[in-house]
Amino acid sequence: xxxxxxxxxxxxxxxxxxxxxxxxxxxxxxxxxxxxxxxxxxxxxxxxxxxxxxxxxxxxxxxxxxxxxxxxxxxxxxxxxxxxxxxxxxxxxxxxxxxxxxxxxxxxxxxxxxxxxxxxxxxxxxxxxxxxxxxxxxxxxxxxxxxxxxxxxxxxxxxxxxxxxxxxxxxxxxxxxxxxxxxxxxxxxxxxxxxxxxxxxxxxxxxxxxxxxxx
Amino acid sequence: xxxxxxxxxxxxxxxxxxxxxxxxxxxxxxxxxxxxxxxxxxxxxxxxxxxxxxxxxxxxxxxxxxxxxxxxxxxxxxxxxxxxxxxxxxxxxxxxxxxxxxxxxxxxxxxxxxxxxxxxxxxxxxxxxxxxxxxxxxxxxxxxxxxxxxxxxxxxxxxxxxxxxxxxxxxxxxxxxxxxxxxxxxxxxxxxxxxxxxxxxxxxxxxxxxxxxxxxxxxxxxxxxxxxxxxxxxxxxxxxxxxxxxxxxxx
Numbered sequence: 352x353x354x355x356x357x358x359x360x361x362x363x364x365x366x367x368x369x370x371x372x373x374x375x376x377x378x379x380x381x382x383x384x385x386x387x388x389x390x391x392x393x394x395x396x397x398x399x400x401x402x403x404x405x406x407x408x409x410x411x412x413x414x415x416x417x418x419x420x421x422x423x424x425x426x427x428x429x430x431x432x433x434x435x436x437x438x439x440x441x442x443x444x445x446x447x448x449x450x451x452x453x454x455x456x457x458x459x460x461x462x463x464x465x466x467x468x469x470x471x472x473x474x475x476x477x478x479x480x481x482x483x484x485x486x487x488x489x490x491x492x493x494x495x496x497x498x499x500x501x502x503x504x505x506x507x508x509x510x511x512x513x514x515x516x517x518x519x520x521x522x523x524x525x526x527x528x529x530x531x532x533x534x535x536x537x538x539x540x541x542x543x544x545x546x547x548x549x550x551x552x553x554x555x556x557x558x559x560x561x562x563x564x565x566x
Numbered sequence: 567x568x569x570x571x572x573x574x575x576x577x578x579x580x581x582x583x584x585x586x587x588x589x590x591x592x593x594x595x596x597x598x599x600x601x602x603x604x605x606x607x608x609x610x611x612x613x614x615x616x617x618x619x620x621x622x623x624x625x626x627x628x629x630x631x632x633x634x635x636x637x638x639x640x641x642x643x644x645x646x647x648x649x650x651x652x653x654x655x656x657x658x659x660x661x662x663x664x665x666x667x668x669x670x671x672x673x674x675x676x677x678x679x680x681x682x683x684x685x686x687x688x689x690x691x692x693x694x695x696x697x698x699x700x701x702x703x704x705x706x707x708x709x710x711x712x713x714x715x716x717x718x719x720x721x722x723x724x725x726x727x728x729x730x731x732x733x734x735x736x737x738x739x740x741x742x743x744x745x746x747x748x749x750x751x752x753x754x755x756x757x758x759x760x761x762x763x764x765x766x767x768x769x770x771x772x773x774x775x776x777x778x779x780x781x782x783x784x785x786x787x788x789x790x791x792x793x794x795x796x797x798x799x800x801x802x803x804x805x806x807x808x809x810x811x812x813x814x815x816x817x
Contacts, residue, residue, distance in 0.1 A: 352692075423734065424714050432712055510701070516707050517670060517698035529700040532585065533672045534592025 358526075359465050359489070362545055365522040368435050368501035372442035373450075376502075377495050380447050384454035384494075385480065398455060405449040409507030416441050417511045433514040441508035446498035453497060457490030458483060489561045496557050499552045523549075567781050571772050578765050586673035586702070594618050594737050600758035601766040603773075605720075605750045606674035607812035608681075619753035621767065623774040624805050626750040626782045626795040630678060632740040633707070633724055634716035640664040642716070648745040649686040655716050656688050659695035665715035666690065669706050670698030674748070679718045681812075682745060720748060722786065722794040729790065747811050750795070774799065 352360070358414075377500040387394045418424050420432040461483040469479040484491070506524040513520030515529060523546045530539035568580040583590075583599065587606040593599045595618045602619060604610055613619050632642060632651050640658035645651035658664035668690075669676035677804050683690055690696040697715065699706045703723040710717040711733045721741070727733050740746075752770040754763060772778045779797035786794030 433709065507682075514697075514705075515700040517700060518692075519697070521700065525700065529671060532589050532702075534589045534595075538593075 355409060358542065360518070361521050361523055361526050362549070364435065364520075365503055365524075365546070366549065368438050368509075368522060369499060372439045372502045373446060373499040375381075375439065376443040376446045376450055376498055380400045380450035380494075381454055381491060381500070383447075384451045384491075385458050385484070387451065387519070388458035398452065401448040401452050405452055407445070407448070408443060409505040410511065411507070412445055413441060413507040413511030416444070416508070417491060420512065433516060434511065435513065436521055437512040438509050438520065441503040441512045442505065445505060445508060448504050449501055450494045450498040453489045453494040454487075455488040457494070461487035461490075492557050492561060496554050499553055503549060504546060549563055567773055567778055568769070570777065570781060571769055573814065575765065575768075580604045580769070586671060586675075587677075588672040588674075591618070594753070597755065597757040600755050601752060601770060602755065603752045604674065605748055606677045607749060607751075607809050608677055609672075609674070610751060610753070611813040614753075617756055620756050621770070622751045622753045623770050624749055624751050624798045624802060624809060625773045625778060625799050627745060627801075627805060628721050628748050628795050629741050629743075630718055630746040630748050631721050631724060631738045632716060632746075633719050633736045634664075634739045635711065635714040635735050637685075637714075638739055640716065642739050645740055647803045648682050648740060648743055651740045652682050653688065654684040656686070656690060659690070659693060661739055662695070665713050667697045667699050667706055667708075667710040667713065667715045667717045669703065669713045669718075670700045671702070673703075675703060675718060678746075678748070681717070685745060691795060707733060707736065723796070725786075725790045741756075744808065747805075747808055748800075749805055749812070751809070788815045 387398050404427055407541070416437070417432070419426045420429065421427055421434065422432070431440065465486050466479045468484045469482045470476075474482065504524060506528055509515070509522050509525050510528065513525065515521050515525035521529075523542055527539045527542045527546070530536070530542065568582070572578055579730070583593070585593070587604040587609055590599070590602045590604050591609055591613045592763065594602050594613065595616075599703060605792070610619070611624065614622065634640070634642065634655075640655045640663065641653040642654050645654060655664055655666055659666060661724065668679055691698075697713070699709050699710070704727055706717055707719055707724060707727055712733055716739075724733070724736075724738070728736070752773055754766050754770060758766060773782075774797075779799045782795050782797040784793055786792070
């Protein structure tokens with residue numbers, strides 16, 4: 352395999368792994384954000400815990416999950432360690448607080464301004480929720496993009512759960528770490544540029560899609 | 567060693583960066599460090615030729631070990647040579663009975679592993695049972711332990727992880743022999759100057775001198791019940807010849 356083919360393979364794996372992780376995380380983070388968007392003491396407490404977890408060190412989460420997935424760990428029987436699936440699970444957990452917290456902000460203001468009005472105009476709960484979600488779609492999409500950016504750029508989980516195995520679990524960040532450890536700084540910077548370009552491209556694409564859809 | 571040296575020169579402090587040989591030499595090339603302690607003759611030779619590092623001194627040696635699951639599915643115990651052991655692992659790998667985890671990071675250990683495959687006349691790259699971890703020795707050993715795989719390791723990392731109870735499945739299955747000798751050398755970085763260079767040179771002399779050699783001989787004894795390195799001074803001619811052989815043969 353040539354170096355270009357290998358870089359392409361690694362890039363596609365990064366996209367697939369972190370994309371899947373982000374979408375997976377969104378399926379529970381957005382509903383959770385919607386629930387937390389209502390005022391309430393318990394909700395406020397959960398929201399502030401999640402806010403604190405936004406910056407959790409990836410290597411810490413990686414280590415905790417490694418202990419679970421290890422042969423001698425509680426979930427060892429799943430044989431997930433050193434697979435791409437393990438990275439997906441880890442990154443999905445990693446980005447949950449970020450997506451939830453940021454989506455919650457947007458949904459809160461939508462609930463305040465539209466939901467009450469909708470309810471007052473005779474909409475039922477489900478219809479009111481649909482309106483609030485639709486009105487805050489651009490903000491929620493931004494949350495998901497941020498989640499993706501965090502997932503695709505993290506190193507600790509990919510390294511500890513994936514193992515950076517060539518042709519199997521090597522992603523952009525672990526490939527960068529390897530290039531640096533081998534003293535191949537040029538390659539590391541090149542891979543880094545791809546990584547940043549992907550994040551920017553995803554973000555811009557989502558913004559453009561929103562504009563096409565229109566308010 | 568640095569502690570002992572600093573006791574003599576109160577105004578000198580050393581700062582160590584622990585990285586693989588490949589990276590260490592790259593740091594030397596960039597002028598970020600003043601001295602390197604390395605163990606990959608072929609890589610060293612390339613940097614010596616380019617004039618990046620000078621005045622090399624061999625100061626210690628030990629042996630790489632081939633470790634694997636205690637069940638030894640490839641049957642490498644009692645192999646006649648490291649190359650023979652690798653041939654057995656290859657056969658077992660092709661038969662779906664064994665895995666091998668490679669450092670895959672251009673470190674001294676990785677370079678040696680590749681040279682043993684070459685000696686065995688085999689190329690495992692891309693085979694499904696051959697996993698290139700692209701990580702440090704400790705991570706690679708943990709991975710091999712999890713996967714019940716074989717790997718090549720330096721003795722000190724293996725023993726220190728084993729001591730901590732991190733490696734429940736792995737055992738040393740083959741060690742010793744010329745093919746597995748691991749020679750440690752120290753060099754001064756040519757671009758380094760002034761007092762820094764003077765003390766770097768002096769420190770390397772110290773390491774290769776009688777006091778340094780004594781420290782080498784006993785290092786690790788307390789923690790592991792056996793020394794991790796052998797001093798080079800008494801076998802210097804022999805080691806130099808082996809170094810030359812490794813520097814050439816691994817090209």
